[in-house]
Amino acid sequence: MNKTLVIASVFLIFTGTLASQTIIDASENDSSGIKTMEIRSQDFISVFLDCRGCDNNFIRQQIDFVKYVRDPTLGQVHLFINSQGTGSGGRAFSLSFIGKGEFEGINNKLTYTSLQTSTRDEERKGLNSIIKLGLVPYVAHTSIAEKLVVSISDVELQQAPEKDNWNNWIFEIYGGINFEKETSKSALDLRYGFSADHITENWRIRLRPYFNYNRINFIRNEEEFQSILHRNGFYGRAVKSINSHWSVGLFNTMISSTYGNIDFGISVRPAIEYSFYPYKEALRKEVTLAYSAGFDKRSYMEETVFGKLAETLPNHALEFGVRIRQPWGSLRVELEGSQFLHDMSKNRLSFESDLSWRIYKGLSVNLRSEIDIVRDQLSLPAGDISVEDILLQQRQLATDYGVSVTFGVAYSFGSMYNSVVNTRL
Numbered sequence: 521m522n523k524t525l526v527i528a529s530v531f532l533i534f535t536g537t538l539a540s541q542t543i544i545d546a547s548e549n550d551s552s553g554i555k556t557m558e559i560r561s562q563d564f565i566s567v568f569l570d571c572r573g574c575d576n577n578f579i580r581q582q583i584d585f586v587k588y589v590r591d592p593t594l595g596q597v598h599l600f601i602n603s604q605g606t607g608s609g610g611r612a613f614s615l616s617f618i619g620k621g622e623f624e625g626i627n628n629k630l631t632y633t634s635l636q637t638s639t640r641d642e643e644r645k646g647l648n649s650i651i652k653l654g655l656v657p658y659v660a661h662t663s664i665a666e667k668l669v670v671s672i673s674d675v676e677l678q679q680a681p682e683k684d685n686w687n688n689w690i691f692e693i694y695g696g697i698n699f700e701k702e703t704s705k706s707a708l709d710l711r712y713g714f715s716a717d718h719i720t721e722n723w724r725i726r727l728r729p730y731f732n733y734n735r736i737n738f739i740r741n742e743e744e745f746q747s748i749l750h751r752n753g754f755y756g757r758a759v760k761s762i763n764s765h766w767s768v769g770l771f772n773t774m775i776s777s778t779y780g781n782i783d784f785g786i787s788v789r790p791a792i793e794y795s796f797y798p799y800k801e802a803l804r805k806e807v808t809l810a811y812s813a814g815f816d817k818r819s820y821m822e823e824t825v826f827g828k829l830a831e832t833l834p835n836h837a838l839e840f841g842v843r844i845r846q847p848w849g850s851l852r853v854e855l856e857g858s859q860f861l862h863d864m865s866k867n868r869l870s871f872e873s874d875l876s877w878r879i880y881k882g883l884s885v886n887l888r889s890e891i892d893i894v895r896d897q898l899s900l901p902a903g904d905i906s907v908e909d910i911l912l913q914q915r916q917l918a919t920d921y922g923v924s925v926t927f928g929v930a931y932s933f934g935s936m937y938n939s940v941v942n943t944r945l
Contacts (some may be wrong), residue, residue, distance in 0.1 A: 563663045565623075567655070569846060573603055575644045582648050585664065586655060590932055592880045594766050596623050598847050599651065602804065607719025609636030609690045613647055614804075617654045623661070630654050636690065652894060654925075690717045703748030705738040724759040724769075751777045764798040771812065779916055781899045783821045789814030789837075806843040812836065822901040833898065834861040849877040849884070860896060869893040882932035892922040 543919040550648055564587040569576055580588055589595045598618040603611050612633045619626035632650040634643040642887055660668060695712035713730035734749040753776065759769035771789045775782055791812035797805055813836035837858035844851045859867040875887045 536742075547562045555658060558696060563793040565655070565658050565662060566596045568592045568598050570599060570811075571601035571603075574601060574647065575640075578644050579651065583652055583655070585659065591876065592847055593881050597655070599654070600847050601647075602845060604802075605719070606690055607690070610634040610638060611643065613650070615650060615654055616804075619658065623658055626657055628654050628657060688718055688720050691715070692717075700737075701921050705736070705742075707737075711732070722761045724757070726755070726757045728755045729753070730755070736765060749778045751775070751779065753777075761799070764800065765795050767793050767795075767799075769793070771814075775796045778821065781821050781824070781916065783819045785816060785818040787814060787816045789835075802843075804845060806841070808839075808841045810839045810841075814841075818899065820899060820901070823903050824898060824901075825900045826898060827902070828898070831898075835859060836861065849875070851875050851877075858896070860898070866896045866898060868896045882930075884930050886926075886928040886930070888924075888926040890922070894919055894921055 564585065567586045568591065569579060569587050570592065571579075586597075592598050596619070598616075598620060600616040600618060602614045606612050610633055614629065615630045615632065617626075617628040617630075621703065626627045630650050630653065632647050633644060638646070651884055657666065659665060692715045694714075696710075698707075698709040700707045710733040711731065713728065715726065715728040717727075720727040720777055730753055732751045734747075736747045738745055754772075754774040756772040757769060759767055761767050769791045771787070771791060773785075773787045775785045789812040791810055793810040795802075796807040796809075814834070816833040816835060818831060818833070835858060837856060839854065839856040841855075842851065842853040851870070854870075854872045856870045858870075869892070871889070871891045872888050873887070876884065877886075878884045897916070897918060899914060
């Protein structure tokens with residue numbers, strides 16, 4: 521099968537000021553005057569693109585001097601991309617190029633960071649430029665190499681601004697409304713709030729007040745029922761980095777919830793965390809152990825099953841977390857135990873896991889589970905719960921545990937190489 525390689529460009533940007541351009545073109549003119557070159561299929565390196573959250577179709581369309589495979593075992597290069605939000609509101613991408621077969625040992629790591637002001641199109645174009653750059657060492661080992669030209673363009677260096685008027689603070693105001701109407705039922709949901717984030721190498725701060733209003737009306741046996749729920753609150757977090765493994769923080773929450781029978785509650789919890797790997801490796805692997813201790817002060821809308829209208833509850837919690845993303849898949853495990861100190865029997869143990877594992881070629885399995893052992897429902901209101909309260913989810917129900925398990929298997933097979941992108945209809 522013949523393919524035509526027209527022009528593919530690579531741009532390397534140093535802090536938005538210095539650019540280098542790599543051009544792969546051809547040697548012969550076609551009838552339109554464009555230089556073209558017939559390349560044999562085996563001359564194209566095979567790439568397995570492994571990126572969640574990327575515009576994969578755009579990458580395939582724009583980077584067409586390689587062939588893409590559907591399984592990591594079929595690729596000569598495994599392109600593994602992670603991303604996470606930055607303190608300025610952009611996204612930081614970590615690109616790992618892993619050579620396979622004849623490219624074994626030819627590995628490369630590159631990074632790309634988009635700005636808060638970058639559009640989605642600007643972000644994906646910037647990422648494509650770095651992908652092209654990372655593929656050059658592999659293309660250099662093919663017959664296309666003789667058509668590979670590397671140059672650095674002359675541009676003026678610009679001095680970065682000395683002062684950030686916002687001092688690394690990012691603010692967001694949000695709101696939303698949803699209305700549904702049927703013959704015997706109507707529902708209105710309102711949500712709005714505000715957030716302020718401050719992220720630097722040494723600090724991670726978030727302030728977030730939020731407001732939720734939910735109203736449901738329905739008719740049963742010609743009798744109309746109405747449920748009004750609200751959940752308003754505030755979440756605050758200030759985390760200070762000590763070194764590459766240790767950090768300390770202070771967490772503060774305030775809440776008012778009709779569903780939780782809480783008229784007003786406030787929680788203050790200092791915390792400390794140890795990361796078994798340096799924090800800079802968090803994109804690929806993260807194993808942490810965190811301990812927090814503090815108090816909850818609550819006033820209730822109705823008297824609880826323990827005869828309380830208000831109380832102060834000292835508590836502590838220990839959390840172990842594992843988050844790994846590798847070419848074979850991803851794994852997230854979180855295990856947390858919490859306990860009220862005034863009565864050690866009032867506690868909760870929570871386990872969450874999410875596994876995505878490529879077993880062999882096109883075969884992959886997904887397993888997600890959540891298990892809670894519940895012994896800390898201190899805010900449950902006394903008295904019986906009506907059928908209407910249950911149907912409208914007006915009140916929280918007593919429970920000893922909660923279990924949720926999702927299992928899935930997927931197997932793909934067929935054509936090994938297909939880089940065609942068709943978005944019609």
